[in-house]
Amino acid sequence: MTRLRLGQVEYLNCLPVYHALEEGLLPLDAELIKGPPTRLNRMFLEGGLDITPISSIEYARHTGQCLILPGLSIAADGRVASILFFSRRPVTELEGKKVLVTTSSATSVVLLRVLMEHYFHVDVEFCPCAPDLNGMMSRGDGALLIGDDAMLAHRQVIEQELPLIVTDLGQAWKDFTGEKMVYALWVIRREFAAAHPGETAAIAALFQRSREMGMADVPALIKKAFRRTGLPRPVLDDYFTIIRHDFDQDYRHALLTYYDYAYKSGLLEERVKLQVWGEE
Numbered sequence: 001m002t003r004l005r006l007g008q009v010e011y012l013n014c015l016p017v018y019h020a021l022e023e024g025l026l027p028l029d030a031e032l033i034k035g036p037p038t039r040l041n042r043m044f045l046e047g048g049l050d051i052t053p054i055s056s057i058e059y060a061r062h063t064g065q066c067l068i069l070p071g072l073s074i075a076a077d078g079r080v081a082s083i084l085f086f087s088r089r090p091v092t093e094l095e096g097k098k099v100l101v102t103t104s105s106a107t108s109v110v111l112l113r114v115l116m117e118h119y120f121h122v123d124v125e126f127c128p129c130a131p132d133l134n135g136m137m138s139r140g141d142g143a144l145l146i147g148d149d150a151m152l153a154h155r156q157v158i159e160q161e162l163p164l165i166v167t168d169l170g171q172a173w174k175d176f177t178g179e180k181m182v183y184a185l186w187v188i189r190r191e192f193a194a195a196h197p198g199e200t201a202a203i204a205a206l207f208q209r210s211r212e213m214g215m216a217d218v219p220a221l222i223k224k225a226f227r228r229t230g231l232p233r234p235v236l237d238d239y240f241t242i243i244r245h246d247f248d249q250d251y252r253h254a255l256l257t258y259y260d261y262a263y264k265s266g267l268l269e270e271r272v273k274l275q276v277w278g279e280e
């Protein structure tokens with residue numbers, strides 16, 4: 001068998017799951033490929049990765065190619081702190097305005113579109129843009145950022161006292177639907193799972209173990225996250241409390257609710273069934 005090619009979102013949200021693997025605390029014979037979500041999505045869908053976190057909206061668009069690894073996601077129950085919309089005016093006052101959306105995201109761009117249509121009731125123009133708060137705000141009236149980019153931009157707003165309103169889309173989604181939100185899922189290529197069932201079982205178990213070990217040593221996560229981003233420790237402490245990696249019934253229900261809205265908004269062509277490895 002050729003070496004497993006494993007994707008890793010290059011944000012802090014993945015640290016709890018990958019820390020033990022990165023540190024060699026668990027054995028992993030795989031090539032780790034880091035990148036922003038949209039790059040990993042593309043690589044996986046082109047066959048360049050065997051297992052990766054994928055934006056949950058991209059899973060829905062390509063269910064034929066993937067199986068979900070059980071018990072794992074990138075999610076939050078309400079406020080998420082890393083999916084943020086920055087605007088000069090309240091979101092409800094943006095009718096007819098242009099907003100910039102980070103090219104690193106797929107799920108959250110659709111989440112923003114759904115919320116604009118069904119919750120904030122405003123019609124805006126969406127333009128893709130590289131993730132850079134200042135550049136984005138110079139080109140429009142709002143900016144969507146995700147991951148570390150969002151957290152660092154939020155710091156900038158606070159430290160420089162920028163006159164921007166920061167809307168947490170996880171919180172807005174919760175206020176709207178009462179649901180949690182699942183931003184990404186770990187998926188495995190169907191062909192890979194069929195050809196290598198033993199390795200698939202081993203890697204699914206390894207991820208669970210790694211995540212348990214990561215969450216059992218939050219101070220180590222915070223130390224590493226501080227080295228990587230320079231974000232204040234209380235911010236990191238808060239983040240590792242609210243960012244979740246569960247995929248139980250509540251999260252599945254929440255994800256299907258999100259897919260329903262994406263479908264209603266014409267951003268998904270079909271209704272989706274979740275296909276989880278080991279449950280087929």
Ligand SMILES: C=C(OC1C=C(C(=O)O)C=C[C@H]1O)C(=O)O
Nearest residue numbers: 037055082105106107108147183
């Ligand atoms: C919570 C997050 O989850 C994610 C959001 C994604 C998206 O919007 O497509 C994809 C992967 C995750 O990184 C985040 O990036 O902050």
